[in-house]
Amino acid sequence: MLQLKDVSGGYGETWVVKNISFHIRQGEIFSIVGPNGSGKSTLLKFIYGALPYDQGEIYVDGRPLHEYSQKELAKKVAVLPQHSTSAFSYTVRQIVSLGRYPHQKGWFHQETVEDEKIIEEAMKDTGVYEFQDQTMDALSGGEKQRVLLARALAQEPLILLLDEPTNHLDISYQISLLNTLKKWTKTKKLTVLAVLHDLNMAAMYSDRVLLLKDGEKKALDKPAYVMNKPLLEEVYRTELFRKEHPIVPTPLITLVPSMSSSHSSSPIDALQVTTGEDYVHIRSPFYWKTLSSAVIGAGFGWHRHFINRHVDKHYNADDPASEYRTYLKKLQIDIADTAGMMTAAQLDGGKMKRRVDEDGAVLVYATAGTGNAVDASLAYEKTSLPVTIGTINIWIFIQGSLTEAAFAQVLMTATEAKAKAMMDKGVVDPDTKTIATGTSTDSVLVAASGDDPTHEYGGTISPLGKKVAKAVYDAVSETLTNDEIRQKETT
Numbered sequence: 001m002l003q004l005k006d007v008s009g010g011y012g013e014t015w016v017v018k019n020i021s022f023h024i025r026q027g028e029i030f031s032i033v034g035p036n037g038s039g040k041s042t043l044l045k046f047i048y049g050a051l052p053y054d055q056g057e058i059y060v061d062g063r064p065l066h067e068y069s070q071k072e073l074a075k076k077v078a079v080l081p082q083h084s085t086s087a088f089s090y091t092v093r094q095i096v097s098l099g100r101y102p103h104q105k106g107w108f109h110q111e112t113v114e115d116e117k118i119i120e121e122a123m124k125d126t127g128v129y130e131f132q133d134q135t136m137d138a139l140s141g142g143e144k145q146r147v148l149l150a151r152a153l154a155q156e157p158l159i160l161l162l163d164e165p166t167n168h169l170d171i172s173y174q175i176s177l178l179n180t181l182k183k184w185t186k187t188k189k190l191t192v193l194a195v196l197h198d199l200n201m202a203a204m205y206s207d208r209v210l211l212l213k214d215g216e217k218k219a220l221d222k223p224a225y226v227m228n229k230p231l232l233e234e235v236y237r238t239e240l241f242r243k244e245h246p247i248v249p250t251p252l253i254t255l256v257p258s259m260s261s262s263h264s265s266s267p268i269d270a271l272q273v274t275t276g277e278d279y280v281h282i283r284s285p286f287y288w289k290t291l292s293s294a295v296i297g298a299g300f301g302w303h304r305h306f307i308n309r310h311v312d313k314h315y316n317a318d319d320p321a322s323e324y325r326t327y328l329k330k331l332q333i334d335i336a337d338t339a340g341m342m343t344a345a346q347l348d349g350g351k352m353k354r355r356v357d358e359d360g361a362v363l364v365y366a367t368a369g370t371g372n373a374v375d376a377s378l379a380y381e382k383t384s385l386p387v388t389i390g391t392i393n394i395w396i397f398i399q400g401s402l403t404e405a406a407f408a409q410v411l412m413t414a415t416e417a418k419a420k421a422m423m424d425k426g427v428v429d430p431d432t433k434t435i436a437t438g439t440s441t442d443s444v445l446v447a448a449s450g451d452d453p454t455h456e457y458g459g460t461i462s463p464l465g466k467k468v469a470k471a472v473y474d475a476v477s478e479t480l481t482n483d484e485i486r487q488k489e490t491t
């Protein structure tokens with residue numbers, strides 16, 4: 001649909017675009033990204049004929065660009081430029097109607113019923129229909145942008161060129177615009193070429209991305225390959241991080257503010273433990289990166305308050321998370337900073353274990369009740385829900401940074417160590433009468449202080465895994481002993 005072969009050019013003698021080639025297929029969303037001044041807008045200007053290029057050739061729908069008259073080109077290519085001067089005294093509808101101009105015949109450019117239908121559809125799709133009778137000067141920057149997009153759509157082009165289309169738009173219109181474009185690539189076979197500054201928008205919506213630097217092609221591929229940390233760091237000359245989007249299969253690029261992440265003393269030593277009537281509170285002066293199944297703050301997060309709350313064995317709330325938030329408010333602890341667990345087990349039976357070596361320190365805190373002990377291998381036979389006290393909560397604080405793989409491996413290591421502790425203590429599933437591997441409501445939290453060292457692995461025989469396994473085994477074994485003693489005392 002749109003092909004560039006070795007295109008170079010610029011302003012006067014200096015080429016700001018150098019030897020660019022690509023072929024965009026029909027229905028594709030293709031974006032151009034790159035730092036300021038890398039030649040993105042200039043390349044777009046070549047394609048819509050606003051600036052002559054010095055070398056190479058551009059083909060639109062298979063035909064060389066220079067063979068098109070302006071009107072012929074306007075039937076195939078519509079543009080939403082970065083800076084456009086719009087006629088302020090015209091109404092929205094009049095501006096959008098201009099999009100039909102290349103399709104109208106005769107001297108008077110009479111609007112047909114078909115034209116009217118297309119104009120209305122374009123206004124509706126861009127959310128400007130309700131102010132169609134207002135003049136452009138009465139609109140905000142974002143609204144004007146949407147009117148100009150409606151005009152470009154009314155043109156019914158084969159190819160839509162957009163230069164930073166989301167510039168003035170609030171986030172809901174950014175998403176809505178890109179969703180609309182995506183829809184049109186499917187329903188109308190529209191081909192989209194967009195200059196985008198937002199790498200995440202480019203990654204989420206583009207089929208392919210061209211990365212430019214100083215007018216040259218640095219990469220041209222699917223977003224998963226172009227959004228490559230070392231490559232982007234080199235091109236943008238800044239430190240950034242790549243993560244995977246939590247909902248859709250696309251990379252997410254994030255920036256890191258310049259903050260010192262090293263702590264003056266051991267981060268484990270900086271943890272303060274306080275005990276209330278019905279809770280144990282571990283607080284830190286700084287945030288820890290956590291992965292947990294806590295009631296509050298589950299999943300990946302950043303926290304500096306860790307609460308293990310004791311509740312009565314008959315505790316029953318319709319919405320435990322909401323009830324827990326009310327509880328934290330009463331304690332005047334900031335919910336956003338908190339990972340909070342619950343247990344009906346006695347908190348004073350909890351155990352803390354610390355392990356230190358040259359690779360840093362690990363602190364494990366565990367509480368245990370075993371009334372709901374389960375043998376995982378026979379859990380499929382169970383039909384009843386947990387009714388008695390019985391949760392093992394394990395918190396693992398690790399000095400250093402963890403890769404995502406290490407987080408996953410630490411969870412495995414801790415689970416294996418817990419299961420072995422249960423086995424050695426002879427904890428039995430009350431239904432199956434076989435050795436239990438955990439309880440049905442166990443919860444775990446892994447927290448990393450975020451400074452040095454970086455732990456690549458957390459498996460059982462890695463330096464980190466060895467410390468975690470031993471500390472979890474010891475903490476769980478001892479808290480199980482306490483639970484056992486308590487049960488004997490109460491029976």
Ligand SMILES: Nc1ncnc2c1ncn2[C@@H]1O[C@H](COP(=O)(O)OP(=O)(O)OP(=O)(O)O)[C@@H](O)[C@H]1O
Nearest residue numbers: 010011016034035036037038039040041042043195
């Ligand atoms: N009209 C012009 N006359 C002379 N030089 C220009 C002109 N427009 C742009 N340039 C220069 O060409 C280079 C590429 O500019 P261009 O606008 O294509 O970059 P860009 O990648 O779109 O940048 P931005 O992200 O800042 O919009 C820059 O060095 C710029 O200064």
